[in-house]
Amino acid sequence: MDPNEFKDFSKEMTDFIVQYLENIRERRVLPIVQPGYMKPLVPDEAPQYPEAWQNIMNDIERVIMPGVTHWHSPKFHAYFPTGQSYPAIVADMLSGAIACIGFTWIASPACTELEVIMLDWLGKMIELPKEFLACGDGNGGGVIQGTASEATLVALLGAKVKKIKQIKELHSEWTDNEIVGKLVAYGSLQAHSSVERAGLLGGIQFRLLETDGKHRLRGETFATAIRVDKEQGLIPFYVVVTLGTTSSCTFDRLDEIGPICNSEKIWLHVDAAYAGSAFICPEFRYLMNGIERADSFNFNPHKWMLVNFDCSPLWLKEPTYIINAFNVDPLYLKHDLQGCVPDYRHWQIPLGRRFRALKLWFVLRLYGIENLQKYIRIHVALAHEFEEMVLSDPRFEIVEEVILGLVCFRLKGTNELNEALLKRINGAGNIHLVPSKIQSNFFLRLAICSRFTESKDIEYSWKEIKLRAEELLDGQSLSK
Amino acid sequence: MDPNEFKDFSKEMTDFIVQYLENIRERRVLPIVQPGYMKPLVPDEAPQYPEAWQNIMNDIERVIMPGVTHWHSPKFHAYFPTGQSYPAIVADMLSGAIACIGFTWIASPACTELEVIMLDWLGKMIELPKEFLACGDGNGGGVIQGTASEATLVALLGAKVKKIKQIKELHSEWTDNEIVGKLVAYGSLQAHSSVERAGLLGGIQFRLLETDGKHRLRGETFATAIRVDKEQGLIPFYVVVTLGTTSSCTFDRLDEIGPICNSEKIWLHVDAAYAGSAFICPEFRYLMNGIERADSFNFNPHKWMLVNFDCSPLWLKEPTYIINAFNVDPLYLKHDLQGCVPDYRHWQIPLGRRFRALKLWFVLRLYGIENLQKYIRIHVALAHEFEEMVLSDPRFEIVEEVILGLVCFRLKGTNELNEALLKRINGAGNIHLVPSKIQSNFFLRLAICSRFTESKDIEYSWKEIKLRAEELLDGQSLSK
Numbered sequence: 001m002d003p004n005e006f007k008d009f010s011k012e013m014t015d016f017i018v019q020y021l022e023n024i025r026e027r028r029v030l031p032i033v034q035p036g037y038m039k040p041l042v043p044d045e046a047p048q049y050p051e052a053w054q055n056i057m058n059d060i061e062r063v064i065m066p067g068v069t070h071w072h073s074p075k076f077h078a079y080f081p082t083g084q085s086y087p088a089i090v091a092d093m094l095s096g097a098i099a100c101i102g103f104t105w106i107a108s109p110a111c112t113e114l115e116v117i118m119l120d121w122l123g124k125m126i127e128l129p130k131e132f133l134a135c136g137d138g139n140g141g142g143v144i145q146g147t148a149s150e151a152t153l154v155a156l157l158g159a160k161v162k163k164i165k166q167i168k169e170l171h172s173e174w175t176d177n178e179i180v181g182k183l184v185a186y187g188s189l190q191a192h193s194s195v196e197r198a199g200l201l202g203g204i205q206f207r208l209l210e211t212d213g214k215h216r217l218r219g220e221t222f223a224t225a226i227r228v229d230k231e232q233g234l235i236p237f238y239v240v241v242t243l244g245t246t247s248s249c250t251f252d253r254l255d256e257i258g259p260i261c262n263s264e265k266i267w268l269h270v271d272a273a274y275a276g277s278a279f280i281c282p283e284f285r286y287l288m289n290g291i292e293r294a295d296s297f298n299f300n301p302h303k304w305m306l307v308n309f310d311c312s313p314l315w316l317k318e319p320t321y322i323i324n325a326f327n328v329d330p331l332y333l334k335h336d337l338q339g340c341v342p343d344y345r346h347w348q349i350p351l352g353r354r355f356r357a358l359k360l361w362f363v364l365r366l367y368g369i370e371n372l373q374k375y376i377r378i379h380v381a382l383a384h385e386f387e388e389m390v391l392s393d394p395r396f397e398i399v400e401e402v403i404l405g406l407v408c409f410r411l412k413g414t415n416e417l418n419e420a421l422l423k424r425i426n427g428a429g430n431i432h433l434v435p436s437k438i439q440s441n442f443f444l445r446l447a448i449c450s451r452f453t454e455s456k457d458i459e460y461s462w463k464e465i466k467l468r469a470e471e472l473l474d475g476q477s478l479s480k
Numbered sequence: 481m482d483p484n485e486f487k488d489f490s491k492e493m494t495d496f497i498v499q500y501l502e503n504i505r506e507r508r509v510l511p512i513v514q515p516g517y518m519k520p521l522v523p524d525e526a527p528q529y530p531e532a533w534q535n536i537m538n539d540i541e542r543v544i545m546p547g548v549t550h551w552h553s554p555k556f557h558a559y560f561p562t563g564q565s566y567p568a569i570v571a572d573m574l575s576g577a578i579a580c581i582g583f584t585w586i587a588s589p590a591c592t593e594l595e596v597i598m599l600d601w602l603g604k605m606i607e608l609p610k611e612f613l614a615c616g617d618g619n620g621g622g623v624i625q626g627t628a629s630e631a632t633l634v635a636l637l638g639a640k641v642k643k644i645k646q647i648k649e650l651h652s653e654w655t656d657n658e659i660v661g662k663l664v665a666y667g668s669l670q671a672h673s674s675v676e677r678a679g680l681l682g683g684i685q686f687r688l689l690e691t692d693g694k695h696r697l698r699g700e701t702f703a704t705a706i707r708v709d710k711e712q713g714l715i716p717f718y719v720v721v722t723l724g725t726t727s728s729c730t731f732d733r734l735d736e737i738g739p740i741c742n743s744e745k746i747w748l749h750v751d752a753a754y755a756g757s758a759f760i761c762p763e764f765r766y767l768m769n770g771i772e773r774a775d776s777f778n779f780n781p782h783k784w785m786l787v788n789f790d791c792s793p794l795w796l797k798e799p800t801y802i803i804n805a806f807n808v809d810p811l812y813l814k815h816d817l818q819g820c821v822p823d824y825r826h827w828q829i830p831l832g833r834r835f836r837a838l839k840l841w842f843v844l845r846l847y848g849i850e851n852l853q854k855y856i857r858i859h860v861a862l863a864h865e866f867e868e869m870v871l872s873d874p875r876f877e878i879v880e881e882v883i884l885g886l887v888c889f890r891l892k893g894t895n896e897l898n899e900a901l902l903k904r905i906n907g908a909g910n911i912h913l914v915p916s917k918i919q920s921n922f923f924l925r926l927a928i929c930s931r932f933t934e935s936k937d938i939e940y941s942w943k944e945i946k947l948r949a950e951e952l953l954d955g956q957s958l959s960k
Contacts, residue, residue: 001846003498006566010494013570017577018483031589035821038593044615046601050848053567056841060574064838067590071580079587079812082832084579086486087533090493094540096572096788097497099564100551107559109511110547113518121526135524146626147830157681177661180683193808194831200805201637201829203660203683246812302832308576309834325680328673332559332726332914332925341515349681349829350627351674352562352782354789358544361536366481368530434812445812 001053009053010093016060017089021072025452029075030429033067069432074450074457078434080246080274081379081405081449085306091362092308095355102353103345106335112344115144115357119313122301122360125369126279129292132315134342142315143347144356148273149194150349151298151314156185156202156238158322159267159295163237165321166265180204184229185238188217188252190245190438192271198240205234215248215400215438217241219256226264238267241294243287244275247436248400248408248445251275251287258293270297273312277304278380278404281373287403304379304405305372306451307359314347322347379405379448382458386446389462395469399441405448408436411469415442417476424468431461481533489533490573496540497569501552505932509555510909513547549912554930554937558914560726560754561859561885561929565786571842572788575835582833583825586815592824595624595837599793601844602781606759609772612795614822622795623827624836628753629674630829631778631794636665636682636718638802639747639775643717645801646745660684664709665718668697668732670725670918672751678720685714695728695880695918697721699736706744718747721774723767724755727916728880728888728925731755731767738773750777753792757784758860758884761853767883784859784885785852786931787839794827802827859885859928862938866926869942875949879921885928888916891949895922897956904948911941 001009041063070076072084102111116134119142123133130136145151160183167179180203187195189208199206209225212218226236239261241252254270261268270291276299278284291297298314301307316322323346333345345351367375387402390409400408410418415437422435422444433444446461481489521543550556552564582591596614599622603613610616625631640663647659660683667675669688679686689705692698706716719741721732734750741748750771756779758764771777778794781787796802803826813825825831847855867882870889880888890898895917902915902924913924926941 001566003502003566006498006570007494009566009570010573011491013573014487014490017573018486020577022483030586033589035585035589035817036593038590038597042597044600045604046844046849048849050851051845053570053846056845064578064590064594067588067593068578069580069586069588071578071588079581082579082581084576086481086483086489089573089576090486090489090533092572092576093490093493093497093569096564096569097500098544098548098551099562099788100549101559101562101789105515106510106549108547108549108551109513109515110518110544113516113547114544117518117522120524124525147832149831150829153829175661177657181655181657181661193810193813197806197808197831200808246810308579309581309832310830326677328677328680330673330726331917331922333673337515349630349633350790351629351677352627352789364526365531365536366533369526369528371530437811442811 005053012057016057024070024073025075025457027070027073028429029070029073030426030432031067031069032429037067038063072450072452074453075431075461076449077446077461078432080447081304082309083302083305083307083311085308085363085451087362087366088306088308088359091358095358098355100355102355103351104333104335104343105337105341108355111355111357112342114361115344116141116342118357118360118364119143119315121364122313123315126276127285128297128315131317132297138317139319140315140317141319141342142313143344145298145312145314145348146310147312148192148271148298148300149197151312152195152240152269152271153198153201154314154322154348155267155269155296155298156198156204157325158316159238159269160202160204161325162267162321163235167235179235182233182235183237184234186222186225186236187240188242190215190247190250191240191242192246192273195240195271215245215250217252217257219253219260222257223260226260226266236264236266238269240269240271243270243272244404246274247438249275249404249406250400251403254288254293255290258290262293267296268294270294272297272299274300274303275404277301278376280305280369281376284404301360304376305363306367306375307363311356311359319347375451379453382448382453382455383407385455386458386462389458393466395473399443407446408443409446410443415440417472418442418444421469421472424472425465428464428468430464485533492537496537504550504553505555505937507550507553508909509550509553510906510912511547511549512909517547518543552930552932554933555911555941556929557926557941558912560927561784562789563782563785563787563791565788565843565931567842567846568786568788568839571838575838578835580835582835583831584813584815584823585817585821588835591835591837592822594841595824596621596822598837598840598844599623599795602793602840603795605849606756607765608777608795611797612777618797619799620795620797621799621822622793623824625778625792625794625828626790627792628672628751628778628780629677631792632675632720632749632751633678633681634794634802634828635747635749635776636678636684637805638796639718639749640682640684641805642747642801643715647715659715662713662715663717664714666702666705666716667720668722670695670727670730671720671722672726672753675720675751695725695730697732697737699733699740702737703740706740706746716744716746718749720749720751723750723752724884726754727918729755729884729886730880731883734768734773735770738770742773747776748774750774752777752779754780754783755884757781758856760785760849761856764884781840784856785843786847786855787843791836791839799827855931859933862928862933862935863887865935866938866942869938873946875953879923887926888923889926890923895920897952898922898924901949901952904952905945908944908948910944
């Protein structure tokens, strides 16, 4: 493809993107295709000779769009939001053109340096304690991971190395494997599935602890679990505190758990994947009270801060343990300045890494803190609007306090009734929700996800939910 | 940012990209900045109010470019190539606009389905045995991982689960931890650092085995290692065979190792991260002889097939073990069609995933197999041109057979002499190389990396190397 064709192609794609996003509301949010839908639409093999780019443009609506779930539609309320914005798309173009692999500082100094600076900018925006920042006095610093799952795993592996080292100082005769067999990590029963998965991947026992009446992990529960495990000769070493659970956006009691971690020498990892973006607003920072006790903190600007996936910053007070966990140092990756600059390859599971800090730079500058705060506040206000609508209808109930942009609700009645309601809503495909279940209570989750969402969209979603509920309830009374 | 601003910004960025790439040869390939160079160039904090996008455009040359190592310059010969092309950049724009997270089929069916089809296209292009393909008769299939490091780790974790299950059938009284303590994995001493790292991350013993005179892992060495370990009560379960090592692009004897793996029930993972792209040319397929014995195969189109990072396909004959290793299944991720379509979240370490198959689709269609083959062949021919130049100069020697696009060479003489040569070359910064060392023999690696490289660039690089060698040798003879 020659440069002029690229210019034409890029322009055409830009126009398509604008047309797609600005009119995304008009599309059916959930596709109606069946598994295998795409196979008959494309050849069985790659073409021998080049095609015209216009063919690809034509195939977007024919092949791709029928199978797209439109995450950026105001009618999409499933999971949690995923970030997307025009500045981030343009930043990725530049990242794709420079296309450096930033595994060491020398492999492209700008890639490392911008990342260090952006993670300081971001840390300051949420008032993260200075110990986590590269510009602080300590050893702290941040790194962009791909996902919160990786951040949880990376922190766990660091904690594991740290604890093995501590134990060996006391029991030099114990093998690594003996120690690993005794290690135990904790999270709440409401923690994200990736937390339990980190335990599986890291090859250590993970205990998911009971939560209180508001579905928060409490200090007392945690303290009891540690005591019981220690009595059995086990070694508590890692806990994940979730700020804003996926199930219902509840907040573990970080303020209670932190002091226990510090006195018991347990690595405290804070997973604020979704909620973390809200901490750019001072009024939501009370939700991270106790953060100064943590060893690592992670949130996803690629969820709720308009940065495209993947961008999951992880801050560490003491990156050394992570670096040691991963440090394999072949000659072809050595360079003269090793040790005086971060080599991010030691901070993550993959070796290679894209120039992802550009997305943060573009988004932070082109929105400004003010507009990003406004964005969060609008979403939270829209969630409360929806909450009011639900509360105004005596057939429905709210099942969890609405704190940020997620509303958990259900029809008063059985789980089966609510399962039927969800099926009907997603079957109609005008809006998209996913469910959750806490302690045998099945409910629906409505997340505010799109940067295009306005009050009129919330009204539309609520009308759609009421309509499907009425169909269901009418059908039930008829069949009686 | 409103849609019209986005259009203007995108156009300006497109023009910048063309100007940057088409003239990349003119830039100093290696930056001269010192650690911390960027800090004084940017503010300490994110801006409160939005800036104009023109400011960012101006800052690219002022802030970013001085610290960029130009991986796509024909003067860049370090590491291995990393992919980049105009079609891939445009594909990423579309991916950024759709911005779906494809963790399950229903989360965006097109994202999963195009990936399944693209991995079949690609598998057919390299004549991968049908058992690895989704369109084959078995359970096989491919998935795009972020990096070869992740592919190696994912395969290792699958192998671990499989072996634990096998052992438990024989010794139901053994705990997982007891079994894990006995597991042992293998690779060659020339395997990539990420292979050893996978062992660290997976918490199992990893043995790096001696290679033969041509730096290849041989069947006999492997068989001996297994025997010794089994005699000590250990359980061999996983081996990584490298096709195209990073140090010197040598090829382990897959044909010898495969049969041993099959009879000993050891998971055979083939890492062809760099070399795999060459297998689209029939004349290089002999290098993967024995592939039918493997359990998993991985290569990086994001290295040598013009697809931007990250795109590291992994094919598995039996994905079940990987899926089981990672399967944690919360309600909010369940859907009605589970089981009859791949949910790629179970095939990888992160939960979230971008729509990366678009890059493959765009590149394969807009280049066509023919041009991709031509691209590989040109690079291999350029490597041989350079090899000829080195051979024509009696002061130099070639240290490894040139098979693909990497030439390993050195000045005849001591390691110190060659270290000094490399320092001089990279210090001048006109071209960029990294070294390697095999069995105490230090040498220089020249990889053909850029899609812009022509014969005149190879001549330039050779002239530069000769010049620095002459400076060095003259200096030496003067100081005598």
